[in-house]
Amino acid sequence: MNLDGKRILLTGASGGIGEALAHALASHGATLLLHGRKSAALEALRQQLPNPERHHCLCADLCHPQERRQLVNAPVLADGVDILINNAGTNQFAWLEDQTEEQITAQIELNTLAPILLTRALLPKLRTPGLIMNIGSSFGAIGYAGYSAYCASKFAMRGFSEALGRELEGSGIKVLHFAPRATRTHLNSPDVYAMNVALGTQTDSPDEVAEWAVASLEREQIRTWIGWPEKLFVRLNALLPGLVDRALAKQHSIISRFAHPLAHKEGSQ
Structure with a gap:
């Protein structure tokens, strides 16, 4: 799809991958409806974009039903959108x-329930041809120690994307699942960065991820997995999960050192 002139609703726009995506999409001529929870951050982002007068800010907590309804019913959405990008998300490495129960609930609600309900509400406002892009993760296909709740939420979004895409076959709306690998954003704690260094895990910048996401939108690529060897592990985990079990078991002690530090401190006393 040619993004020039397209109206795109981008959730979680004010930081990390979302902010980089906003810049990349605006540079391709898109008109952006920028969603976030902090109005000042959204407005600062809007002012930084090319032709800021073309873009709009929508402040809402997607996990709050009333605020989600207000976003869907915002006057700026009355004319519909060409593309919905479900990017807002959170994670907890531990x-x-x-x-805590609150941390687990937050991941499932924001990463899974909120985008499903938002997509359902916005389907009547999606123009055809139209696109829905769900930002997933390599952990949506590879269960990884320390990310059990996060993996559950991203596995669910991968299944949702696949099922909805098949449900909308012939409607003029395509559903894309875009899965980055480890990315350098504020969502990751210092422990995550330290673990990635210890494991030699490659990480990408938000700008790199944004460029690949834009390319996937332009190609209307249904499934996109980013990074090597992550792409290989995704396929292996689907076909020969026992091999991945054994490979990741070798990392267990390092992962545990950062994801479960209290146990290591107690063990050293």
Whole structure:
């Protein structure tokens, strides 16, 4: 799809991948409806974009039903949108037993439930031909220690994307699932960065991820996995999960050192 002149609703626009995506999409001539929870950050972003007068800010907590309805019913959406990008998300890196109920709930609600409900509400406003892009993760196909709740949320979004895409066959609306690997954003804690260094894990910048996402939109690519060896592990995990079990078991002690630090401190006393 040619993005020039297209109206795009981008959730989670004010930081990380979302902010980089906003700049990349605006540079391709898109008109952006920028969603976030902090109006000042959204407005600052809007002013930084090319032709800021073309773009609009929509402040809402997607996990709050009333605010989600207000976003859907915003006057700026009355004429519809060409593309919906479900990008807003959160993660918590820790052993499951060390996560609070609130942290687990937040990941499932923002990463899975909110985008599903938002997509459902916006389907009547999507123009045809139109696109829905769900920003997933390599952890939506590879269960990874320390990310159990996050993986659950991203596995669910991958299934949602696939099922909805098949449901909308012939409607003029395509559903794209775009899955980055580790990305350098504020969502990651210092422990995550330290673990990635210890494991030699490659990480991408938000700008790199944004460029690949724009390319996937232009090609209308249904499934996109970013990075090597992540692409290989995604396929192996689907076909021969036992091989991935054994490979990741070799990383377990390093992952545990950062995801479950209290146990290591207690063990050293």
